[in-house]
Amino acid sequence: QKRSSLHQSSNDLSKQKRVMVIGGDGYCGWATALHLSNKGYEVAIVDNLIRRLFDNQLGLDSLTPITSIHNRIRCWKSLTGKTIELYIGDICDFEFLSETFKSFEPDAVVHFGEQRSAPYSMIDRSRAVFTQHNNVIGTLNVLFAIKEYREQCHLVKLGTMGEYGTPNIDIEEGYLTITHNGRTDTLPYPKQASSFYHLSKVHDSNNIAFTCKAWGIRATDLNQGVVYGVTTEETAMHEELCNRLDYDGVFGTALNRFCVQAAVGHPLTVYGKGGQTRGYLDIRDTVQCVEIAIANPAQPGEFRVFNQFTEQFSVNELAALVTKAGEKLGLDVKTISVPNPRVEAEEHYYNAKHTKLIELGLKPHLLSDSLLDSLLNFSILYKDRVDSKQIMPSVSWRKIGVKPKTVMA
Amino acid sequence: QKRSSLHQSSNDLSKQKRVMVIGGDGYCGWATALHLSNKGYEVAIVDNLIRRLFDNQLGLDSLTPITSIHNRIRCWKSLTGKTIELYIGDICDFEFLSETFKSFEPDAVVHFGEQRSAPYSMIDRSRAVFTQHNNVIGTLNVLFAIKEYREQCHLVKLGTMGEYGTPNIDIEEGYLTITHNGRTDTLPYPKQASSFYHLSKVHDSNNIAFTCKAWGIRATDLNQGVVYGVTTEETAMHEELCNRLDYDGVFGTALNRFCVQAAVGHPLTVYGKGGQTRGYLDIRDTVQCVEIAIANPAQPGEFRVFNQFTEQFSVNELAALVTKAGEKLGLDVKTISVPNPRVEAEEHYYNAKHTKLIELGLKPHLLSDSLLDSLLNFSILYKDRVDSKQIMPSVSWRKIGVKPKTVMA
Ligand SMILES: NC(=O)c1ccc[n+]([C@@H]2O[C@H](COP(=O)([O-])OP(=O)(O)OC[C@H]3O[C@@H](n4cnc5c(N)ncnc54)[C@H](O)[C@@H]3O)[C@@H](O)[C@H]2O)c1
Numbered sequence: 001q002k003r004s005s006l007h008q009s010s011n012d013l014s015k016q017k018r019v020m021v022i023g024g025d026g027y028c029g030w031a032t033a034l035h036l037s038n039k040g041y042e043v044a045i046v047d048n049l050i051r052r053l054f055d056n057q058l059g060l061d062s063l064t065p066i067t068s069i070h071n072r073i074r075c076w077k078s079l080t081g082k083t084i085e086l087y088i089g090d091i092c093d094f095e096f097l098s099e100t101f102k103s104f105e106p107d108a109v110v111h112f113g114e115q116r117s118a119p120y121s122m123i124d125r126s127r128a129v130f131t132q133h134n135n136v137i138g139t140l141n142v143l144f145a146i147k148e149y150r151e152q153c154h155l156v157k158l159g160t161m162g163e164y165g166t167p168n169i170d171i172e173e174g175y176l177t178i179t180h181n182g183r184t185d186t187l188p189y190p191k192q193a194s195s196f197y198h199l200s201k202v203h204d205s206n207n208i209a210f211t212c213k214a215w216g217i218r219a220t221d222l223n224q225g226v227v228y229g230v231t232t233e234e235t236a237m238h239e240e241l242c243n244r245l246d247y248d249g250v251f252g253t254a255l256n257r258f259c260v261q262a263a264v265g266h267p268l269t270v271y272g273k274g275g276q277t278r279g280y281l282d283i284r285d286t287v288q289c290v291e292i293a294i295a296n297p298a299q300p301g302e303f304r305v306f307n308q309f310t311e312q313f314s315v316n317e318l319a320a321l322v323t324k325a326g327e328k329l330g331l332d333v334k335t336i337s338v339p340n341p342r343v344e345a346e347e348h349y350y351n352a353k354h355t356k357l358i359e360l361g362l363k364p365h366l367l368s369d370s371l372l373d374s375l376l377n378f379s380i381l382y383k384d385r386v387d388s389k390q391i392m393p394s395v396s397w398r399k400i401g402v403k404p405k406t407v408m409a
Numbered sequence: 410q411k412r413s414s415l416h417q418s419s420n421d422l423s424k425q426k427r428v429m430v431i432g433g434d435g436y437c438g439w440a441t442a443l444h445l446s447n448k449g450y451e452v453a454i455v456d457n458l459i460r461r462l463f464d465n466q467l468g469l470d471s472l473t474p475i476t477s478i479h480n481r482i483r484c485w486k487s488l489t490g491k492t493i494e495l496y497i498g499d500i501c502d503f504e505f506l507s508e509t510f511k512s513f514e515p516d517a518v519v520h521f522g523e524q525r526s527a528p529y530s531m532i533d534r535s536r537a538v539f540t541q542h543n544n545v546i547g548t549l550n551v552l553f554a555i556k557e558y559r560e561q562c563h564l565v566k567l568g569t570m571g572e573y574g575t576p577n578i579d580i581e582e583g584y585l586t587i588t589h590n591g592r593t594d595t596l597p598y599p600k601q602a603s604s605f606y607h608l609s610k611v612h613d614s615n616n617i618a619f620t621c622k623a624w625g626i627r628a629t630d631l632n633q634g635v636v637y638g639v640t641t642e643e644t645a646m647h648e649e650l651c652n653r654l655d656y657d658g659v660f661g662t663a664l665n666r667f668c669v670q671a672a673v674g675h676p677l678t679v680y681g682k683g684g685q686t687r688g689y690l691d692i693r694d695t696v697q698c699v700e701i702a703i704a705n706p707a708q709p710g711e712f713r714v715f716n717q718f719t720e721q722f723s724v725n726e727l728a729a730l731v732t733k734a735g736e737k738l739g740l741d742v743k744t745i746s747v748p749n750p751r752v753e754a755e756e757h758y759y760n761a762k763h764t765k766l767i768e769l770g771l772k773p774h775l776l777s778d779s780l781l782d783s784l785l786n787f788s789i790l791y792k793d794r795v796d797s798k799q800i801m802p803s804v805s806w807r808k809i810g811v812k813p814k815t816v817m818a
């Protein structure tokens with residue numbers, strides 16, 4: 001009770017030191033939990049490990065071998081002396097979530113804990129419904145837990161740049177000032193998401209914005225670009241701390257997937273024309289951005305939106321970069337165009353703003369030859385673990401149906 | 410099978426005559442089902458009757474006595490010879506919904522079947538979660554059923570004007586053309602919903618828009634204003650066809666509630682300053698608008714948005730109109746301002762476009778003395794059924810918590 005009142009009554013934001021990382025067993029969450037622990041924050045991980053179940057159910061695996069969350073945390077403790085608390089459970093179960101709040105008393109919650117693959121959400125009806133239920137209800141529960149138990153707690157929520165789609169005008173950070181028929185207002189930036197996963201993030205953003213206004217919740221929505229890379233300062237400290245790296249057609253994201261393809265001699269798979277342009281960032285910047293958001297919390301009632309990426313690339317540009325880096329390592333890298341399984345523009349205007357995190361101090365790790373080298377070398381190191389059958393896209397936006405898909409193509 | 414292929418293969422839109430009315434036991438749905446049946450459409454009602462359960466659970470009741478859906482439909486058959494098919498079940502149960510689609514083979518689905526009260530969604534955490542789950546997942550299921558079983562079926566989905574909130578610029582119908590940094594695009598109109606219910610409608614709109622683009626679904630989103638009135642041509646035909654009329658603090662909407670308050674000598678309850686301005690329409694226009702939408706279906710892949718209301722009023726203007734009409738009937742009508750249970754602007758700019766339904770032939774029933782007379786007389790007729798304890802607002806946007814509220818204030 002003392003701890004609680006101390007933190008709640010204090011307006012000194014530097015006291016906001018207890019951080020709950022929901023989804024802390026995942027790719028971004030694990031790296032972030034270690035980074036925050038290393039920086040001196042008290043960290044708790046909340047995760048139901050369902051991502052490991054998805055991998056089992058679809059017959060997929062991380063390129064890198066990852067040990068159990070229990071071993072990971074024990075290893076961290078033995079290396080650094082730092083404790084990371086662990087709560088295993090589903091945030092859609094409000095009783096469970098309440099207990100984590102009452103027990104850990106977070107000053108900030110970083111919420112990574114969602115089903116995060118667009119293709120997964122387009123496999124079949126039940127996964128589409130699962131994705132929206134899991135993400136929307138989980139986030140609603142987090143909002144209610146903050147309101148009920150930790151009113152001053154700062155919510156740092158992971159959204160995605162995909163919420164914006166590819167409008168023909170510049171993408172701003174969350175809001176757009178519009179003049180129409182002689183009057184002006186600053187309104188939420190229009191969203192055009194293009195999968196049930198991306199839509200779930202738009203729903204979350206709308207729900208969170210409302211609770212900031214109605215309840216005074218303080219929230220930062222991080223519209224994150226596509227993350228690449230595998231090591232951070234902390235995960236590099238021991239092989240048991242190694243992060244996951246997804247290369248398959250369901251969970252693998254563009255640049256990571258290309259590096260693994262190059263390493264195993266599989267052609268780089270460009271979907272359609274390859275003009276799809278998106279924002280990208282190094283996982284070392286993911287952890288940096290989250291720490292910046294926590295160290296500079298939103299005000300009570302403020303719904304703050306940051307576009308969290310450092311550079312824009314088209315898919316064709318990425319393929320060219322990986323080809324060049326691969327050739328330097330003696331790899332023979334080919335590129336093929338595969339029919340686009342998604343419904344999306346393959347050539348479009350794209351200019352997204354991303355200055356707010358820079359203004360708060362982000363020092364970007366821009367995509368470099370050395371990063372590509374290390375990612376390719378990682379991929380070569382683990383190339384025997386690659387299951388080539390998992391590389392091609394197996395989920396079609398147009399062919400999704402109501403019949404449960406029990407085995408992937 | 411013959412019926413199916415006949416309708417599916419035909420491009421002649423006048424053949425789209427089989428209409429499934431989801432939520433057909435409710436206020437708008439019942440009036441619409443009868444109207445469409447009267448106009449020669451083949452009608453099926455799909456409803457799990459959960460609205461009747463909400464009333465039981467909260468200790469509320471319609472001002473007007475309503476009989477069972479079974480009696481309603483039997484009465485309609487005996488009066489007109491027309492059959493309305495009935496499917497009792499929950500559209501969140503996809504197995505059930507599939508069977509209704511396979512058995513009825515709709516050419517159009519009118520989807521009223523949601524939890525539709527903003528205060529209900531703000532009672533407690535579990536009702537907030539229920540509202541978003543029920544509405545979002547129900548609508549996802551309808552979209553999947555259309556894709557799987559009736560690709561050409563036109564979805565007519567009830568949204569609400571409340572999705573837009575109260576921006577400081579004119580409200581357009583669904584889309585806004587924006588020029589920004591020298592480039593122009595037409596984007597979804599920014600949404601600023603202000604309850605978990607209104608948010609669920611925004612989520613629906615975003616989900617539907619995506620499926621139009623990705624799957625070629627044809628959809629009309631009717632952003633409906635606040636509906637008033639109780640009788641339509643069809644419900645007036647027999648007392649067993651009588652529609653429900655809600656006057657309580659949870660389900661009662663502005664004008665209907667004021668008329669009942671005036672009839673029982675309760676002061677009209679204006680929330681806060683009363684400058685809240687919204688779009689309104691007569692229930693006779695609800696049924697007309699839906700028929701117009703069905704008769705002029707959206708194209709495959711088109712996500713069409715109509716603002717479905719006929720006039721704008723502020724709450725203070727409505728109170729003044731009801732006061733004047735009440736005095737003509739010899740009622741002594743008082744108005745009080747009660748603390749606003751909602752979080753909303755009480756004075757704001759409001760100018761919402763609503764020309765698209767007019768262009769398609771809507772002939773509005775504007776709010777008139779005779780309508781107010783008849784609504785007041787209805788209220789006087791049933792005034793003994795009024796439970797005064799249910800009139801005041803009992804749900805607070807700011808005080809909502811996680812503890813289940815089992816009895817209302
Ligand atoms: N990886 C990217 O490139 C990327 C890009 C943009 C945004 N994001 C967002 O960042 C977040 C993390 O992404 P990631 O790549 O680390 O995903 P991930 O799948 O590796 O991690 C997500 C974690 O959340 C957990 N989780 C899911 N649902 C849960 C629930 N109901 N209760 C408790 N735990 C639950 C999973 O078990 C998993 O460990 C996601 O919200 C994602 O949408 C990721």
Ligand SMILES: NC(=O)c1ccc[n+]([C@@H]2O[C@H](COP(=O)([O-])OP(=O)(O)OC[C@H]3O[C@@H](n4cnc5c(N)ncnc54)[C@H](O)[C@@H]3O)[C@@H](O)[C@H]2O)c1
Nearest residue numbers: 432434435436437457458459460499500522523525633636
């Ligand atoms: N009444 C208004 O003023 C108004 C204004 C704007 C929009 N709308 C919209 O119009 C629609 C109808 O409103 P109404 O006033 O007739 O509401 P209502 O509560 O009277 O009717 C809704 C009906 O849907 C049914 N239903 C709810 N969830 C269901 C489910 N999962 N499966 C099957 N049936 C389900 C209920 O049992 C009920 O009969 C709603 O979507 C509402 O949001 C109404």
